[in-house]
Amino acid sequence: MPRLLTIRRLGTISYADGLALQADLVQQRQRQLVPDTLLLLEHRPVFTLGRNARAANVLLPVEALRSRGFDVFDTGRGGDVTYHGPGQIVGYPIIDLAPDRCDVHRYVRDLEEVMIRACADFGVRAERIAGLTGAWVAGAKVGAIGVRISRWVTSHGFALNVTTDLAPFKLIVPCGLRDKPVTRLADLTSPPPSIEDVYESLARQVVAVFDYPQ
Numbered sequence: 001m002p003r004l005l006t007i008r009r010l011g012t013i014s015y016a017d018g019l020a021l022q023a024d025l026v027q028q029r030q031r032q033l034v035p036d037t038l039l040l041l042e043h044r045p046v047f048t049l050g051r052n053a054r055a056a057n058v059l060l061p062v063e064a065l066r067s068r069g070f071d072v073f074d075t076g077r078g079g080d081v082t083y084h085g086p087g088q089i090v091g092y093p094i095i096d097l098a099p100d101r102c103d104v105h106r107y108v109r110d111l112e113e114v115m116i117r118a119c120a121d122f123g124v125r126a127e128r129i130a131g132l133t134g135a136w137v138a139g140a141k142v143g144a145i146g147v148r149i150s151r152w153v154t155s156h157g158f159a160l161n162v163t164t165d166l167a168p169f170k171l172i173v174p175c176g177l178r179d180k181p182v183t184r185l186a187d188l189t190s191p192p193p194s195i196e197d198v199y200e201s202l203a204r205q206v207v208a209v210f211d212y213p214q
Helices: 015-030 062-067 104-121 167-171 195-209
Strands: 005-013 036-043 046-049 071-074 081-084 088-094 135-137 140-150 153-161
Touching: 005 015, 005 195, 015 036, 015 071, 015 088, 015 153, 036 195, 062 071, 081 167, 088 104, 088 195, 104 135, 104 140, 104 153, 104 195
Parallel strands: 005 036, 046 071
Antiparallel strands: 036 088, 046 081, 088 153, 135 140, 140 153
16 A cells, blocks of 8 residues: 655644643554644744753843744654744655655665755755764755654654844754854845745655555
C-alpha cells in the first residue's frame, strides 16, 4: 500500500498553537489514525530554544524580548536558539519513518534536500556545509532544521527564510553559530519569489524527496 501525505496550509499561527497541533497529530500518527501530514505555515514573531540551547546565545533577557513583542518558548526539538516570524515558511512533517526510513541522519539530510531543491526552483544555489545542518548560500544560512522523533514519528522540522525580517536574528546567536550569518531568498533573487510560489515549491519537493505518490 503506497504511503500517503496530507498537506495542510495553516497561514500565520502562534507557536503555542503549532506545538499543540503537532502533539495531537503525533499521537494520532503513532496510533495509525491519520496518514503522514505536512504542516506548512508562518509563525508570529517568536524565539524558540531547542534542547541544546545555551543562555549565552540569547543576547537580551527573556522579559526584554517579550516587551518588544516576541514570544519565547523552550521546545523539545534538537538544536539551539532560532527565530520564526512572518515571511519565513515553516514545515512540520508528521511522518512515520518506520519501517524502512528509521535513520535520523538520513531524515535530516532529506529535509536539507527539500530546501536545497526549493531554492533551486528560484535560481538560488543552496548547499550543505559539512558538520552543520540546514541549507546555506555562500556561507549564510537560508534554511534551518530542528527535529524531534518519538517512536519514529517526526515533528518540528524546517524553516526557510523567504521575505523574513532578519533584524530579530541580531538579538540571538542563531543556532549557536557566531560566525555564520543568516540570509533570505528575497535578497538572493531578483525579483524576489512570492511567498505563495515558495509554499508550492516546498510542498512539491517534500512529495518528491520522500517519494510520495504525485
